[in-house]
Amino acid sequence: HLTAADFLLCMNIPLRIIHYTNSSLTFYILFCSLGAPLLFLNMYASILFMGYIAANYMKIFYSTGTHFLMTAKASHIISMTTWVVLLTMTTPYTIMVLINRKPRPSENCTCDYLISEPVKPLYRVIHAFAAIIFLSVLFSLVFFYYSASRRVLQVQQRRLASSNSKKLIKSRRNMLVLVSVFCFCFVPYHFVRIPYVILQVSVVLLYLKEVAILISVSNICLDPLIYVFLCKEFRAQFNL
Template identity: 75%
Template sequence: MADPVRANSSAKFLVSPSTQSFPLQVGLIFNSFTLWFHCRGAHGQASKSWMIYLKHLTAADFLLCVSLPLRIVHYARNSYTIHLLYCSVGAPLLFINMTASILFMSYIAANRYMKIFYSSGTHFLMSAKASRIISMTTWVVLLTTITPYAILMLINRTSQRSDHGTCGHLLKELMRPLYTASHAVAFIIFLSGLFSLVFFYYSASRRVLQVQQTQPASSNSKKLVKSRRNMLVLVSVFCFCFVPHYIVRIPYIILQGQCSVVMYYVKEVAVLLSVFNIILDPLIYVFLCKEFRAQLNLKQIFCIKGNRNISSSEAGDSENQMNTISTSVAPRAQ
């Protein structure tokens, strides 16, 4: 088995600043717009419970955008200080982002599921108050769990300075159970989120089929089809970003120190895919939020193009009509 550190030097195309900077630049643009959207419409959207989850999902993505520069510098320079800072701050922030994104996407899916099966909207979990309580509790639990780990990483680190490839060598034996337990809990959260999203999408699909069989042309059927489409967007983004990461992450942690070069390559690709959630999450806003689509003015852009084509065709038709009239009037004048 090859040393992951040697793999780190040979996989520069995966951890190069240009490769890591692409999701950062695009994610900053997208998330800056979504933050502006949330701040601009804060009062009008306060009563929508699922919009509260969207706001916190944006906050998690922006947190990842803040931590990505540290990851880029970590792989660009062979510095023990930067490596220690990344392992104690950057990596925990990435961990918080992924866990928070999984939870908030699950909350959004659960809210949309309840919207389908509790159309009256009277359930307490569908209220804005419940959404705020759940969101704040999620952040408190995540931060109180990760902050002691980051502090212990800084205080109880080992004195080894030769290996800058992974963060595992910085852990003392006292911290290794905490490290393993945190990743085990994260994996359980991931499995719970994955199974819940699949269950919600499956239930929504069955509900749509039932309504289409009894009321194929009703407005309720069209709304349910739209809800199923939104659920499919959530499942697709979730599976693309997080499933590869956790499939690779668990064996990588178990085999840490004995990983092959290929395993390191696969792990870096999986991490890069998980980072792409800061680019793909705005797709959720586009499909789920009508106000967000209105701010993008997509319909207006397409309407302007359509009007231009219509006006040009109308101008051509009017010109042809004028030519026809002039040719018909000319013989009469003669």
């Protein structure tokens, strides 16, 4: 599912390139109504799936039996529910932008200028919900890594079996990779995006937002690190 989210971003890249190299009104509307929602889907699907991976990884540190939420069936249900929720958020926005869009005042304006008064409440609700998702996953990842580090320290202090200790240390390293990729890709974007949604008139925030988007889309390059460190099947395919 994380790979599927990256694929959505790959679909977004051609639209973004055309948008910035072509002043056509048609491409402008196409990008704002389809390209921007695809970026939203990729980002928050990636954020949520990283959170799920970290939560699932915690069973290595606190093995108390197999909980239903850790089963393959539950993972499938949670993943499908995630896609449905995100699509439910973006689809009405896309339709309303197409139906209620404002005239473009100039060729260099951003997609925010398309948002008419009837769409603004939905726009704010979506971004408020997105901010809650981001902050929830961020705090969860930090907590998971802290818990993993604490567990490793406890094992080392008790001088338990060396094989178990090495396994936990390796797992903590993998958790660190996950947290590092998450923070590098998504923290700068939300650090800029939240005040941008509130202020919007700031040109500085506009340029910072574009730089932050560039950083955030680098997750399609960094996600393979997660596959290498956390997925045995992926390593086996490449004899790693």
